[in-house]
Amino acid sequence: xxxxxxxxxxxxxxxxxxxxxxxxxxxxxxxxxxxxxxxxxxxxxxxxxxxxxxxxxxxxxxxxxxxxxxxxxxxxxxxxxxxxxxxxxxxxxxxxxxxxxxxxxxxxxxxxxxxxxxxxxxxxxxxxxxxxxxxxxxxxxxxxxxxxxxxxxxxxxxxxxxxxxxxxxxxxxxxxxxxxxxxxxxxxxxxxxxxxxxxxxxxxxxxxxxxxxxxxxxxxxxxxxxxxxxxxxxxxxxxxxxxxxxxxxxxxxxxxxxxxxxxxxxxxxxxxxxxxxxxxxxxxxxxxxxxxxxxxxxxxxxxxxxxxxxxxxxxxxxxxxxxxxxxxxxxxxxxxxxxxxxxxxxxxxxxxxxxxxxxxxxxxxxxxxxxxxxxxxxxxxxxxxxxxxxxxxxxxxxxxxxxxxxxxxxxxxxxxxxxxxxxxxxxxxxxxxxxxxxxxxxxxxxxxxxxxxxxxxxxxxxxxxxxxxxxxxxxxxxxxxxxxxxxxxxxxxxxxxxxxxxxxxxxxxxxxxxxxxxxxxxxxxxxxxxxxxxxxxxxxxxxxxxxxxxxxxxxxxxxxxxxxxxxxxxxxxxxxxxxxxxxxxxxxxxxxxxxxxxxxxxxxx
Numbered sequence: 001x002x003x004x005x006x007x008x009x010x011x012x013x014x015x016x017x018x019x020x021x022x023x024x025x026x027x028x029x030x031x032x033x034x035x036x037x038x039x040x041x042x043x044x045x046x047x048x049x050x051x052x053x054x055x056x057x058x059x060x061x062x063x064x065x066x067x068x069x070x071x072x073x074x075x076x077x078x079x080x081x082x083x084x085x086x087x088x089x090x091x092x093x094x095x096x097x098x099x100x101x102x103x104x105x106x107x108x109x110x111x112x113x114x115x116x117x118x119x120x121x122x123x124x125x126x127x128x129x130x131x132x133x134x135x136x137x138x139x140x141x142x143x144x145x146x147x148x149x150x151x152x153x154x155x156x157x158x159x160x161x162x163x164x165x166x167x168x169x170x171x172x173x174x175x176x177x178x179x180x181x182x183x184x185x186x187x188x189x190x191x192x193x194x195x196x197x198x199x200x201x202x203x204x205x206x207x208x209x210x211x212x213x214x215x216x217x218x219x220x221x222x223x224x225x226x227x228x229x230x231x232x233x234x235x236x237x238x239x240x241x242x243x244x245x246x247x248x249x250x251x252x253x254x255x256x257x258x259x260x261x262x263x264x265x266x267x268x269x270x271x272x273x274x275x276x277x278x279x280x281x282x283x284x285x286x287x288x289x290x291x292x293x294x295x296x297x298x299x300x301x302x303x304x305x306x307x308x309x310x311x312x313x314x315x316x317x318x319x320x321x322x323x324x325x326x327x328x329x330x331x332x333x334x335x336x337x338x339x340x341x342x343x344x345x346x347x348x349x350x351x352x353x354x355x356x357x358x359x360x361x362x363x364x365x366x367x368x369x370x371x372x373x374x375x376x377x378x379x380x381x382x383x384x385x386x387x388x389x390x391x392x393x394x395x396x397x398x399x400x401x402x403x404x405x406x407x408x409x410x411x412x413x414x415x416x417x418x419x420x421x422x423x424x425x426x427x428x429x430x431x432x433x434x435x436x437x438x439x440x441x442x443x444x445x446x447x448x449x450x451x452x453x454x455x456x457x458x459x460x461x462x463x464x465x466x467x468x469x470x471x472x473x474x475x476x477x478x479x480x481x482x483x484x485x486x487x488x489x490x491x492x493x494x495x496x497x498x499x500x501x502x503x504x505x506x507x508x509x510x511x512x513x514x515x516x517x518x519x520x521x522x523x524x525x526x527x528x529x530x531x532x533x534x535x536x537x538x539x540x541x542x543x544x545x546x547x548x549x550x551x552x553x554x555x556x557x558x559x560x561x562x563x564x565x566x567x568x569x570x571x572x573x574x575x576x577x578x579x580x581x582x583x584x585x586x587x588x589x590x591x592x593x594x595x596x597x598x599x600x601x602x603x604x605x
Contacts, residue, residue, distance in 0.1 A: 055249070055253060055256075056246075056249045056250075056253055059245055059248065059249040059252070059253075060242055060245040060246055060249060062245070063241050063242065063244060063245030063248070064238055064241050064242050064245060066241070067237055067238055067240070067241030067242075068234070068237075068238050068241075070237075071233070071234040071237040071238065072234060075230035075231070075233065075234050078230060079223070079226060079227055079230055082223070082226055083223055083226075086219050086222060086223060087188075087216070087219060090197070090214070090216065090219055091186065091197055093130060094130050094132055094197060094199070094212070094214045095184060095186060095199055097128055097129070097130045098125075098130070098132070098134075098184075098199060098201075098210070098212045099184060099201065101125045101128055102125065102201060102203070102210045103203070105121045105124060105125055106121075106203050106207045106208060106210075108121075109121060109207065109208065111206060113138060113146075113208065114146070115146035115148060118136045118138060118146055118148035118208060119148040121136060121148070121208075122134040122135065122136045122148045122149060122150045123150050125150070125210075126150035126151075130214065131214075132197075132212045132213060132214040132215075133149065133150050133151040133154050133155040133212065133213040133214075134149070134150045134155070134210060134211070134212055135147065135148070135149045135150075135155045135156065135157070135160070135210070135211040135212070135213075136148045136149075136208045136209070136210050136211075137157070137208060137209040137210075137211075138207065138208030138209060154191065154213060155198075155211065155212075155213040159191060159198075159213070160198060160200065160211050161187055161189060161198065163187070164185055164186075164187050164198060164200055165200070167183075167185045167200075168182070168183075168185055168200040168201060168202055168209060168211075169202065169209070180204060181204055182201065182202040182203070182204055183201070184199060184200070184201040185199065185200055185201070186198065186199035186200075187199070188216070191213070194215060194216075194217050195215075195216040195217065195219075195220055196213045196214060196215055196216060197212075197213070197214040197216055198211065198212070198213050198214075199211065199212050199214075200212075252283070255283040255284075255286075255287065256283070258275060258287075259275065259286065259287065259290060262274070262275050262290065262294075263290075266294055266297070271294065271297060271298035271301055271302075272298065273294060274291050274294060274295075275287040275290055275291055277291065312372055312375050312376065315368055315371070315372055316368075316369070316372040316376075318368075319365050319368040319369045319372065320369070322361075322365050323365060323369075326358075326361065326362055326365060329358055330358055330359075330362060333354055333355045333358045333359075336351045336354065336355065337351070337352075337355045340352065364545075367545040367546070367549060368545070370549055370552075371529070371545060371548070371549065371552075374549075374552045374556075379552070379556055381417075381418045381421070381556060381557065381581060381584060382418050382420065383416050383417060383418055383581060383582060384416070384417070384418070384419050385414060385415075385416055386414065386415050386416070386417050386419050386422065387411065387412065387413065387414055388409065388413045388414070388415055388422075388445050388507060388509075389407075389409040389410060389411045389412075389413060389445060390411075391419060391422055391423065391426070392407060392409055392426055392443060392445060392509070393407065393409075394423070395423050395426040395427055395430070396430065396443075399427065399430075399431070401430060401434065401441075403439075404434055404439035404440060404441060405430060405434075405439070405440065405441050405442075405443055406440050406441070406442045406443065407443050407444075407445075408442065408443065408444040408445070409443070409444065409445035410445070413445060413447055413507070414579070415507050415577070415579040415580070416579065416580045416581060416582055417507075417557060417577060417579075417581055418553075418556075418557070418581070421553040421556070421557070422553075422557075422577075424549065424550065424553055425550045425553050425554060425561075425575060426443075426509070426511075428546040428547055428549065428550040429509075429511040429547075429550060429561075429573045429575065430443065430511055431546070432546060432547060432573075433511050433512070433513035433515075433571070433573070434513070436513070436515055436571075437513020437514060437515030437516075437570055437571055438513060438514060438515050439514075440514065441511065441512065441513050441514075442510075442511070442512045442513075443509065443510070443511050443512075444509070444510045444512075445507070445508070445509050446507075446508040446509075446510075447505055447506065447507060447508065447579065448505050448506040448507075448508050448576075449505045504579060504580060505578075505579050506559075506576055506577065506578060506579065507559075507575075507576070507577045507578070507579050508574065508575070508576055509574070509575040509577075510572060510573070510574050510575075511572070511573045511575070512566055512570055512571070512572045512573075513570045513571055514569060514570045515569075515570050515571065516569075516570075517565040517566070517569060517570055517571050518563060518565055518571045523563055523564070523565075526547055526563050527547050527548055527550075527551045527561070527563070528548065529544065529545055529548045530544040530545065531544055547561075554575060554576075554577065556584070557577050557578065557581045557584065558577070558578050558581055558584050559575065559576045559577035559578060560575075560576055561573060561574065561575050561576075562574045562576075
């Protein structure tokens, strides 16, 4: 008897045939194909999250992902190969035994066997070493065919798939390519939840048709054990890859962390920071490059610092040496100015020019001396309790600006500041506004509570209305009355009167002119030294140091000055100072520090 094998497949339910001496084929069972969709959205989200995580986590994730992919692929391939090997081996043994048993036992049967003979033959075939159930169809008894089975509860005609029965019963044309009219077909099915191999064949030349059902439960259990083993191996490989990635990340990131720490120290000004170089890999080359860069930067900074120190010494020495001849020249120019009315009219303009330029040179020298003190860090505060309204009025009055300045300030606003430096700031700001913005110049004084001052930003140009008596105005001098507050002593004692303690909060002074304003490209540079906006404003006779010195005096008080343009026109300079600068002027023993006095300075833009 010649036979071929058909098996189970996926997709369309087709019957496969093969040469009886060739490889066996499967009969598909009609299971639908399983499709999968690439999780592109999940991958994109994962990639987006990786951009916000640390480098260590990314390395571990990539290592784990590669290891997981490799382990899953290897496990899948191993499982598939082992599954096919196990099933093919069992299937080959069962089908070969069934073919031989059917052929040998059919010879002992008559042409028209009775049902009991078929039943006995089925039991005899099932008792073989492969332990499968047999169903034999054939014989004639009472004019009908007989179905004999070794296990009626498992294998009956109804249990055999219809597609398999049609394939077994179909007669094929015998030719050179197909020497057998009937073939052996098989199919894998589930019966009562257990996988079975069902096969059938018809004897050539007449005889019963035989079917078998072989349980594959043992093979499935073996394959499940194999799957669990591969899953455990995959998990172990994943954990191992994570540990390996952690070790690799530590090896790679430790030098990077040292480099980052060294870079932070270098950014903090510790130019002697260097890295210890070990090895010859790329990270070692990076460390060497960092060390060379830090060394060159240190040399460059030391060179620039030396040049800057030499420049400061030169300016300080030059300013100091100029003071002695300037004193003599100033005395001569004062005499000439007093005798200007008696001089020849042809000589008087030259004398006036000499007098004005001498004063300008004297102011320049004083400004340079002040700048050198700030650069050298020797500028100190000499604090006193100041009524800000009186201080502003005195500054305006001393320079004969009362008719050109509108003052809006409440009396009794006390602050513990350096009055000389505050006068320098006010003189620069108001003088700058008068020179470049024209009169009237508005000056307002306000206080900001401590809670608001902590989070305050730059203030706008609009001036708020105040209450209470005013300290001054454009058309006259203020009154001499003072509110009932006492002075603190030089040792920083408490205030008397209405205010039981030192003032707190911020002092806000705005100086606004009514000129054309400051061009936007000039605003970032108005406080730079020797900067003059000659392209947009008339040439100034000043030195270009006034606003810079004003800013330095504000900084030494712990304050700042901002410049902006008012929406209504004109420039607005806003001075913010703490009302109590004692914490900036106190020495460790609690005494205040003295500062050298300098002359008044007028601002430039």
